[in-house]
Amino acid sequence: MKRRNFVQLAGMGAGAVMMPSLLMGNNIPTEALLEPGMDILMKKQMADVALNTAKSLGASYADARIGRYLNQFVRTREDKVQGVVNTESFGIGVRVIANGTWGFASTNDVSPDGIKKATEQAVAIAKANSKFQTEPVVLAPEASYGEVSWKTPIKKDFKEVPVSEKVDLLLTANAAAQSSGANFVNSALFMVNEQKYFASTEGSYIDQDVHRIWPTFGVTAVGGGKFKTRQAMSAPMGMGYEYLDGLASEKLEGPEGLKLYRGSYDMVEDATTAAKQAREMLTAKSVDAGKYDLVLEPNHLGLTIHESVGHPTELDRVLGYEANYAGTSFATIDKWKSKNFKYGSDLVNIVADKTQVGSLGAVGWDDEGVKTKKWDIIRNGVLVNYQAIRDQVKMIDQNESHGCCYAQSWNDVQFQRMPNISLEPGKEPYSINDMIKDVEKGIYIAGRGSYSIDQQRYNFQFGGTMYYEIKDGKIAGMLNDVAYQSNTQEFWNSCAKICDKDDYRLFGSFFDGKGQPSQVSAVSHGSSTSRFNDINVINTGRTV
Structure with missing residues (x-):
């Protein structure tokens, strides 16, 4: 180019x-x-x-x-x-x-x-x-x-x-x-x-x-x-x-x-x-740094899912084979083998799915001829599985590929790529307005923004596109200069409420990079609006 x-x-x-x-x-x-x-x-x-x-x-x-x-x-x-x-x-x-x-x-x-x-x-x-x-x-x-x-x-x-x-x-x-x-x-x-x-x-x-x-x-x-x-x-x-x-x-x-x-x-x-x-x-006030309950809509939360759950549960990254491109993973094999590693709160159920209609990752078979499927990554907050392909699953004592092998073109070798990774919606009727009414001091964040995450996909900082202050169950106006900081385990364990299926939407990335030589793939992340309690918010200090 x-x-x-x-x-x-x-x-x-x-x-x-x-x-x-x-x-x-x-x-x-x-x-x-x-x-x-x-x-x-x-x-x-x-x-x-x-x-x-x-x-x-x-x-x-x-x-x-x-x-x-x-x-x-x-x-x-x-x-x-x-x-x-x-x-x-x-x-x-x-x-x-x-x-x-x-x-x-x-x-x-x-x-x-x-x-x-x-x-x-x-x-x-x-x-x-x-x-x-x-x-x-x-x-x-x-x-x-x-x-x-x-x-x-x-x-x-x-x-x-x-x-x-x-x-x-x-x-x-x-x-x-x-x-x-x-x-x-x-x-x-x-x-x-x-x-x-x-x-x-x-x-x-x-x-x-x-x-x-x-x-x-x-x-x-x-x-x-x-x-x-x-x-x-x-x-x-x-x-x-x-x-x-x-x-x-x-x-x-x-x-x-x-x-x-x-x-x-x-x-x-x-x-x-x-x-x-x-x-x-242009005239919105700058945020006061401190602890807030965050109400995160799917177009924003999808990126957080991508970086803090999608990438760290790729088996090749877990095993250290992917260290040169954006690091390895904190979600190591010993945590999975313990069968009780609390990745998130009991509300957090995250699935991998290559069959979801309308998603970027949907295909009938992956690029090594495996019929695609849906499987659990996190169930009731516990890490239960990874993403693995035909020559990897034996490393986690499984005998069936997950069907998530992909190459960006005929000219590239296929290898393990992230399937659609999504947060299941809440089971009880619960809307965005219901959620906002339940927040005393919080921020509603919509859309994607700048982000940073460490080489083990653990400590991170995320921004968004738009921010609204929530006071005593009501929107109190727009904010500027918002970013939140946490670590993956602390963040997902703070998940306190998830809206129902009527709010479920997909976020997507056309250009998810991985590998050397690098390749890109397209992947979606579904979720409903979710609340995370007592998260550290900083003022980024931007004035333009």
Whole structure:
């Protein structure tokens, strides 16, 4: 990526700095997005070249992933279109076990000779590595599924929606924000289609068509020598373009007119509200540091779940294999083996789920051909499991993969990635308004902000987008300069109340980074608004 393009994209927010993932592949004209993918019979023939070659060279196991990755990125600022980018990437990755050791190679030469050459390289790498391998790779058993398929249940394919319609939506949202008090606004649409085919020597031939979408914006108001920015309250979703049909959205009213969305998203309405709230932030009072009960809405809490539960329960991070990228984990094996490590209060039930409809992580099978499922990570506050794949589960005395293996492209080797990690809603009827009424001294926090967490995912600090003071059960006005500090165990054990399923919503990350060489993946985190008692809040001291 050229420096000028990076600087432009970085203005879209923290997630956008991971744009190499989205722009991966060759630039193509918009109409090329509509070209049909390869015939499934041809994919099977290509995969069989790799599998048969691997077996003939002595591999005990092999899988092949054929991927066509289509991406579109539309970006605007105020009344101008900043760019429309379409990319396509196509190729095959081959992974083998030979002499008890992994080997991987990939190629965009999908001729029989090209595939054969890549497979030979993968086997040669495995055999070379086996000289240094002390224990052979052991895979958990997995069924042979034959020829099967899965598709994100979309109603409207983004590729079939004219670019002009997408541009009109963004510019309309920009204009709505400006007419409501914004001085500056930028907006973007990220859209992804992964067409993936998996085959293995165990007899599975799996064709999947995965869709994701993320509308976002940043609205800035200027006044009194200061500026304040309010980001979109949207969440990236595993949906089609119907996500932007705002009329179908379930709109939940937050405090002080804050619009919350579930089902679909009204970008123009959110941009209008954002401009008014950004202007209100200019005169909001600065928070007094101290202990508060925090009422955290799902778009905010999702990031805290991601960093303090999602990452520390990745088994490779727990075992120290992931130490170079953002550290290891405090949630060590001895804590899990004790069967009584209180990760959180009795109310805290956190599940991993690769099947959740509408989520970013939803697929039918993972990238090593394991049928996806849902499982417990924390039950009644106790750490009960991790996230693990076929060659890891034996390390925790299990014999079934959790189905959370993923690679960002055909050109990358698949490895353990975070599934959707979500906090279950409360079982009794309980709304946001009920929760606020029960708080004497607190702060309601909405949206994502800056954060910091240590190398063991234990001590942390989180900010948000908007903050409202709660006094004696009522909203007492907007606040500035809020961040809260805690450690993971202390924080989750302070969880005192969770709203019911009617408030449950998804937060998501398009660009969760991990590994070396680094890869990104998309993951969602669901929750209902939750209360955490007696949390330390600091004043960040920002005045602009």
